[in-house]
């Protein structure tokens with residue numbers, strides 16, 4: 001616990017060191033902070049607060065990424081100007097640069113002898129501080145985008161004289177004669193690299209080559225954005241599909257460095273920093289579900305759907321040679337049906353059983369939260385899925401991003417939809433009709449399956465519908481299904497002798513799996529509610545009676561609970577599903 005209490009102090013040190021240019025120290029403190037949060041989340045943190053801790057962790061990670069970015073750009077700058085040892089790591093740097101013999105470099109000692117620098121040109125990039133600095137921002141102010149601004153309004157990046165250490169020590173503007181502010185220099189190699197990093201993301205549509213289906217003879221396209229540094233030897237190696245979160249993996253392969261290269265982020269950017277670091281980190285953190293842990297046995301009923309999914313996902317992985325040509329794996333599978341019938345559980349079970357990497361994407365969050373970046377996000381998502389293949393990309397609420405096209409549709413929506421179509425066409429390495437014959441051994445079985453779910457299949461865009469080749473109806477549970485649902489939900493809970501399942505089944509006709517789960521939860525709380533309603537105890541006294549309240553659930557409890565709960569799917573709704581199933585569904 002004491003570690004977590006020290007967290008604010010650690011982060012404060014990390015920020016202060018970043019501002020003072022002591023990046024090694026800063027990174028060390030940030031990493032300490034992140035690991036403190038992680039171990040706290042895994043041990044003491046109350047369940048209810050975990051989401052909030054994740055947010056805190058993510059924002060600290062972001063700051064860490066930016067500090068690393070500054071270090072990397074500084075190193076690059078220093079290398080290209082031959083400025084000797086890597087001063088960006090916290091050292092002072094030389095006062096004279098041998099490549100620029102007539103030009104003094106500003107140090108804290110000689111800074112007041114310098115001429116005021118040329119006014120800064122208009123900012124090109126709205127984001128990281130390093131760009132302003134490379135563009136010759138005014139070092140005697142705290143420029144927009146300085147580390148001070150970057151690390152929070154309450155922290156300024158200045159020393160006691162009001163000057164910004166970082167900018168003073170590293171700004172190329174100081175190395176130059178006074179210039180016409182309206183005339184910009186051509187970018188230096190290092191500046192050009194920096195610009196390319198931001199602008200040259202391969203996921204930006206204008207930089208992107210048209211999606212091409214890969215065949216065996218074509219190797220994976222180079223993942224690095226143009227202009228960024230070439231990947232180090234480690235990441236150039238043949239793709240390793242061992243999951244990075246596999247605890248045994250790195251040990252077997254001998255160390256943390258390799259583990260890094262196996263993550264998609266480090267695969268794209270060997271030093272962990274690049275224009276799309278934020279998006280990749282977000283996807284790795286929020287969308288990549290490392291451990292869905294749902295088995296088919298946890299799911300009641302739905303035998304047909306289970307068999308179809310096993311055939312669609314598991315068999316192609318197990319028998320890749322059989323699933324080629326006309327038997328090639330499905331490109332996409334749609335699970336449709338009323339809400340709360342187990343579609344998400346099925347998708348997770350498929351991923352768990354197939355030991356595939358599971359990407360759990362909620363379409364609405366993809367469309368709204370990342371508006372503007374959604375299209376790029378889709379591209380990175382599929383690229384990441386290919387990297388971690390075999391993978392399952394589960395897109396819940398598919399209708400919300402892939403609804404029918406209309407003339408007054410928002411441009412952003414249209415773009416996301418088109419991107420989805422392009423990516424689905426190229427998603428499955430083994431799905432191209434002719435190319436799969438040429439696939440080499442390592443590519444076989446490394447498929448990416450798009451598994452989509454919707455409660456409104458009739459709203460889907462036709463082109464998307466066509467790519468979801470297998471469309472499986474997930475209906476309300478049958479009577480046997482309801483029986484299994486009670487069994488699953490009441491596992492580990494004592495039931496009174498008087499509970500008649502057949503009586504309950506009659507009352508629960510038309511209930512979904514989610515309705516049954518809620519009913520069982522309500523019934524299990526009834527003894528506690530009765531005690532409270534008797535008026536004999538208050539909340540505090542109740543809290544001391546935990547053992548006394550843990551009594552078997554009785555039929556009466558279910559009857560009481562049924563007064564508060566009713567089915568959530570209407571008959572009309574069921575007719576709509578049946579109609580759509582007749583027209584477009586697969587048996």
Ligand SMILES: Nc1ncnc2c1ncn2[C@@H]1O[C@H](COP(=O)(O)OP(=O)(O)OP(=O)(O)O)[C@@H](O)[C@H]1O
Nearest residue numbers: 298299300338339340341342343344345513514517
């Ligand atoms: N067949 C089932 N077997 C076991 N539990 C089920 C089943 N169907 C639903 N449930 C229960 O309902 C909850 C919701 O299920 P799930 O999220 O898979 O439904 P869904 O069909 O994806 O719903 P939605 O369409 O609203 O997203 C589960 O957490 C589980 O408790």
